[in-house]
Amino acid sequence: MHLPVSLFNTLTRGMEPVRPGEDGQVRIYNCGPTVYNFVHIGNLRTFLFQDLLRRTLVASGHPVRFCMNLTDVEDKIIRDSQKDLPESATNVERHGAMKALTERFTALFLEDLDALRILRPDVMPKATDHIPHMIALIQKLEAKGLAYAREGSVYCRIAGLPQYGCLAHLDREGMRAGTSVDSDEYERDTVNDFVLWKAAKAGEPTWESPWGPGRPGWHIECSAMGIEHLGERVEIHTGGVDLIFPHHENEIAQSEGALGHPWVASWVHGEFLMVEGEKMSKSLGNFFTLRDLHEKGVDPIAFRFAIQSNHYRKLYNFSFEGLKGAENALKRIRAFRRRMEGEGEAGGGAWKEALQPLPRIEEARHTFWKAMGDDLNTPEALAALFTLITDLNAQDDRIALSREERDAALAFLDETNAIFAAWPTEVGSADGEVEALLAARKAAKAAKDWAEADRIRDQIKALGIVIEDRKDGTTVWHRG
RNA sequence: GGCGCCGUAGCCAAGUGGUAAGGCCCGGGACUGCAAAUCCUGUACUCAUCGGUUCGAUUCCGAUCGGCGCCUCCA
Numbered sequence: 333m334h335l336p337v338s339l340f341n342t343l344t345r346g347m348e349p350v351r352p353g354e355d356g357q358v359r360i361y362n363c364g365p366t367v368y369n370f371v372h373i374g375n376l377r378t379f380l381f382q383d384l385l386r387r388t389l390v391a392s393g394h395p396v397r398f399c400m401n402l403t404d405v406e407d408k409i410i411r412d413s414q415k416d417l418p419e420s421a422t423n424v425e426r427h428g429a430m431k432a433l434t435e436r437f438t439a440l441f442l443e444d445l446d447a448l449r450i451l452r453p454d455v456m457p458k459a460t461d462h463i464p465h466m467i468a469l470i471q472k473l474e475a476k477g478l479a480y481a482r483e484g485s486v487y488c489r490i491a492g493l494p495q496y497g498c499l500a501h502l503d504r505e506g507m508r509a510g511t512s513v514d515s516d517e518y519e520r521d522t523v524n525d526f527v528l529w530k531a532a533k534a535g536e537p538t539w540e541s542p543w544g545p546g547r548p549g550w551h552i553e554c555s556a557m558g559i560e561h562l563g564e565r566v567e568i569h570t571g572g573v574d575l576i577f578p579h580h581e582n583e584i585a586q587s588e589g590a591l592g593h594p595w596v597a598s599w600v601h602g603e604f605l606m607v608e609g610e611k612m613s614k615s616l617g618n619f620f621t622l623r624d625l626h627e628k629g630v631d632p633i634a635f636r637f638a639i640q641s642n643h644y645r646k647l648y649n650f651s652f653e654g655l656k657g658a659e660n661a662l663k664r665i666r667a668f669r670r671r672m673e674g675e676g677e678a679g680g681g682a683w684k685e686a687l688q689p690l691p692r693i694e695e696a697r698h699t700f701w702k703a704m705g706d707d708l709n710t711p712e713a714l715a716a717l718f719t720l721i722t723d724l725n726a727q728d729d730r731i732a733l734s735r736e737e738r739d740a741a742l743a744f745l746d747e748t749n750a751i752f753a754a755w756p757t758e759v760g761s762a763d764g765e766v767e768a769l770l771a772a773r774k775a776a777k778a779a780k781d782w783a784e785a786d787r788i789r790d791q792i793k794a795l796g797i798v799i800e801d802r803k804d805g806t807t808v809w810h811r812g
Numbered sequence: 813g814g815c816g817c818c819g820u821a822g823c824c825a826a827g828u829g830g831u832a833a834g835g836c837c838c839g840g841g842a843c844u845g846c847a848a849a850u851c852c853u854g855u856a857c858u859c860a861u862c863g864g865u866u867c868g869a870u871u872c873c874g875a876u877c878g879g880c881g882c883c884u885c886c887a
Binding site for chain 2: 375378550574604641642646647660668671789
């Protein structure tokens with residue numbers, strides 16, 4: 333399928349078509365997690381948005397190279413990983429403790445991705461594997477007079493970068509001088525200059541560098557890894573809206589300063605998630621991880637669907653009521669899928685409002701993809717799917733859809749599932765216990781022993797199986 | 813102080829200068845032994861408020877009210 337996709341570019345604050353690079357590929361750099369703890373559902377919203385973008389571009393016919401970094405060296409990681417180490421710990425021990433923490437949470441992060449059916453990135457570079465790349469990038473900036481060393485730290489000189497502020501749309505005068513200055517950044521020329529390399533401090537793991545032992549600043553890692561794995565021209569760079577400033581602004585400063593030309597064509601940002609009308613925070617007790625939701629009996633895929641049913645650039649108010657609604661909506665799609673997988677029951681055969689199923693499906697397909705191409709407008713795309721479902725259900729009730737028509741509907745469901753990954757094809761497989769119970773219930777029904785029949789149905793329900801009696805006397809069942 | 817976003821039915825939500833998609837929930841009916849699923853049907857004279865532009869605005873402009881974000885670590 334060849335589908336044009338337009339996205340809202342934070343840089344220009346306008347809608348722009350996605351343009352692949354000269355090799356036809358679309359390179360996407362995605363700011364990933366800092367692996368020092370469980371990611372929360374707000375983080376996951378961003379990762380779901382990135383997955384949505386990727387799947388949409390792939391479906392639209394673009395080869396995509398999807399890179400997501402893992403930040404495995406950072407203040408909080410150091411704080412949490414070093415707290416039990418003695419002052420006398422060696423650098424090797426400090427690195428070991430840091431690695432133990434980040435590897436543990438990286439594994440847990442990947443579990444979350446899998447549970448949400450977020451496709452694994454093509455490359456997932458770790459900051460600690462790219463220290464030489466960062467050092468080289470900083471040296472490049474230094475050589476151009478865009479960075480300066482002070483007491484073992486190195487800072488980026490934004491005075492030499494006239495485009496600074498272009499992403500966040502901040503002018504330098506408008507930037508409020510920071511009132512709280514990081515203790516290790518007191519030697520900067522101006523408050524807006526940001527740190528590229530941090531001089532070693534007691535109790536921190538360090539790397540050797542031309543400026544002495546130290547560790548990288550936060551922003552430089554994305555520039556170094558992005559350039560290393562995607563190159564000097566990147567089509568799309570994503571992240572949460574809170575990353576626009578200063579993180580992405582600083583990435584632009586560093587990367588373009590070093591490269592001497594534009595780096596990223598399009599910056600795309602996902603909005604935040606609120607919980608029950610309030611900003612998610614640990615103090616409010618509304619801070620959830622995917623595990624928390626799982627313990628509350630929430631299906632991760634229902635969460636995925638709830639998130640993706642809303643537009644990525646709009647604030648999403650997460651609520652358990654909303655989740656329930658998403659679950660019910662999913663059931664409707666899945667029920668329709670099962671219906672299409674089965675054969676049609678004899679209908680009345682005539683209907684004044686009869687439609688042409690195949691053209692109708694084509695129409696829905698067109699509307700769906702047009703909406704997806706319009707800045708990933710999932711609410712509108714889903715509306716197209718739901719109206720089709722209503723139309724085909726109504727038709728099938730009266731004039732049974734042919735096998736060909738059912739297959740066309742299924743093919744469309746597969747297409748949409750390539751985006752939403754929420755309506756699996758799995759059918760209830762033969763299960764001895766269920767089959768035996770169904771036989772017993774059939775016998776009870778034949779004997780008109782309704783109490784017994786209902787009792788058996790409850791028993792089946794307790795197994796997590798839902799059954800439906802069909803007109804022809806057969807009974808079908810499915811899980812959930 | 814600077815920059816920006818949002819305010820559409822009980823809830824979620826799309827949308828366009830010409831008179832309001834879709835989903836969930838809820839009411840009535842059909843089907844069913846009862847259900848489930850499905851179908852039929854009913855729910856915004858109205859798109860925060862007040863002005864303006866226009867033949868005509870929910871959609872453009874201005875103001876007001878309300879909610880939110882960034883300017884500092886943060887998805």
